[in-house]
Amino acid sequence: MQSLDPRLLQILVCPVTKGPLRLDAERQELVSERAKLAYPIRDGIPIMLAEEARKLEEKTAL
Numbered sequence: 001m002q003s004l005d006p007r008l009l010q011i012l013v014c015p016v017t018k019g020p021l022r023l024d025a026e027r028q029e030l031v032s033e034r035a036k037l038a039y040p041i042r043d044g045i046p047i048m049l050a051e052e053a054r055k056l057e058e059k060t061a062l
Contacts, residue, residue, distance in 0.1 A: 004030075004041055014039075015048050031056070 004023060012021055014032035021030040021039070029038040030046050037053035039046055 004044060004046065008046070012046060012048065016050055029054070 003025070009021065009023055009030075012030065013019060014021055014035050014037070016035040016037065017032060019032060019034045021032055023029075024031050024038065027038070028041045030041065030048075031038045032053075035050075035053075036056040037050065038056055039048055039053045041047070
């Protein structure tokens with residue numbers, strides 16, 4: 001499992017809301033709390049496409 005460069009995390013934003021993202025290292029996802037979406041990270045590359053994102057359940061987003 002590759003880790004995401006911390007500098008990249010500082011500049012990436014949610015493509016839907018343009019808001020901040022939180023790294024969920026365990027699930028290898030970038031989470032947008034506002035959009036309630038989790039973008040996958042595959043082979044160290046964030047997939048920043050809304051159609052590839054997983055919808056978060058209300059409980060998970062809190």
